[in-house]
């Protein structure tokens with residue numbers, strides 16, 4: 526009986542797969558990017574089968590050589606991917622068989638595509654997490670440089686986007702550094718749960734062959750074999766976790782983006798981004814748009830969406846593997862690509878941002894950013910805080926009417942509101958005095974920024 530269905534599983538079928546169904550169920554267009562991990566997994570599996578006596582040494586060597594050739598062909602763009610062969614796994618296996626004959630058909634002994642695909646994705650995500658970690662570090666390294674350079678640069682700090690208290694620009698950038706340190710930790714933590722090996726679980730129940738999972742585990746650098754075969758082939762919680770960590774990272778990056786966009790506007794005018802990270806307008810000749818941070822801000826949406834897709838994909842799936850799981854790849858891969866693109870753009874751009882110190886300082890002079898310092902001064906002179914608050918409020922109202930900052934008033938003017946105010950008040954009313962006074966771990970004083978940069982460098986050196 527002639528049978529034109531898939532050669533790897535067509536035995537029990539009596540008619541070929543519907544042409545549309547073949548395309549509909551295929552994943553090769555998007556899972557071929559796991560070719561390297563698929564080959565690595567197969568080589569480890571073949572070595573283990575040989576050591577267990579299931580394959581001969583000759584068969585093992587033929588498989589390894591064949592897979593090596595296939596890898597080269599794929600990397601040269603010479604490999605012919607076929608939708609009829611459904612996915613990356615069966616494409617590579619069919620090519621191997623074509624190359625080395627019947628031995629190619631023995632590779633799948635004691636293995637199923639279910640443990641194979643779960644292994645491939647984990648290897649793939651593990652590699653990508655390592656790249657992402659390196660990029661987060663590169664971005665943080667860049668932040669440290671700018672923070673150090675701008676440790677003394679004063680800008681207004683905001684709450685409710687209203688001028689609150691003066692801060693140093695270096696301190697603000699070190700806030701970003703802290704956020705990224707937590708993102709880094711989340712990916713490190715996610716990697717621990719990614720780095721567990723499904724191989725050996727076979728389709729769902731394990732296999733009757735005398736496999737040595739410890740050996741494949743070591744060959745593939747996994748920390749341990751998965752402890753339950755049903756769980757190993759079916760769960761994709763690690764992909765969800767990856768997208769959750771990616772979403773938090775992107776959320777942080779949208780906050781940075783938003784600030785960069787605001788700061789480059791004529792209204793803020795705090796920083797300049799190099800032209801190579803900006804684009805112009807086809808109609809308005811004066812425009813220089815901060816496209817990179819805007820796009821990063823926008824791209825967060827896709828990653829949040831992928832997190833939701835994967836949660837929904839896994840919801841209510843009965844054990845063990847279901848074809849639903851093939852839908853894990855596109856969201857996961859797009860999340861990976863998006864995160865890497867955003868990190869790369871930021872890591873390249875951040876070291877090149879130029880602070881406009883005069884403009885930042887002028888902004889900090891508006892909005893009575895040292896009002897809290899005056900209240901604290903009064904408290905030190907024995908005034909109760911609530912009374913001090915009231916006195917400063919009246920001084921600010923006077924300043925608003927006179928269009929002058931507190932530091933620009935005369936001593937006599939200030940003394941109208943409280944007679945405990947003396948000549949020494951001007952030390953606390955200056956922007957420099959205000960930031961220098963917040964001189965404790967985590968405070969905005971320039972010395973503290975420098976200390977935070979030192980701590981940051983130590984942290985990066987220890988990674």
Ligand code: ARG
Pocket residue numbers: 552556612638639642846848850851852
């Ligand atoms: N392409 C499939 C996937 O991505 C591979 C596993 C298929 N397993 C199966 N029993 N149909 O999930």
